[in-house]
Amino acid sequence: MFRKMRRFKQFIPEEECIDILNKSTSGVLALLGDDDYPYTVPVSHVYKDGKLYFHGAGKGHKVDAAKKHDKVSYCVIAKDDIVQERVTTYFQSVVCFGRIRIVEDPEEKRNAAILIGEKFAPDNKAGYMNEIEKMFNVLTVFEITIEHMTGKEAIELTRERKV
Helix, strand or coil: CCCCCCCHHHEECHHHHHHHHHHCCEEEEEEECHHHCEEEEEEECEEECCEEEEEECCCCHHHHHHHHCCEEEEEEEEEEEEEHHHCEEEEEEEEEEEEEEECCCHHHHHHHHHHHHHHHCCCCHHHHHHHHHHHCCCCEEEEEEEEEEEEEECHHHHHHHCC
16 A cells, blocks of 8 residues: 555664654644645644644644545654765655544543643643643644654665664
8 A cells, every 4th residue: 555665775663763753843744735736734743652643723724634635644854964075965754644633522632732732841731731721622633643654864874873
């Protein structure tokens, strides 16, 4: 169903992909948008147990696209170091493919919102809990269930691992 990575020697193992998702704060979500044009949008995510969560407005292009077609991809760039003298880039990235849904169940929505708060404001629990309660009725939480994930890095970084 999903393609095998062509440059398999540059493959990043799943545990490291998860580590990248946990350490990264944002990525680019790709959905099928209006008139079936691809629609990409940056979002801030949290990863937990094979799922990505993020929040957003209750109306707009992202919501409409998610309701129209649930298949999405999500890309995180963890490293993007330009090496001019070698005319290359030392990169690491993770691409996830999965199914998106809007979290409707209030308890599930609250738990996901708390995960987001814990990641982005770990030293301000009172602040993010207050925001969750204040904005709960207009808050939209999205969940992506990851079906396939690949990580890739520059061959130079792969070679460094093997030294």
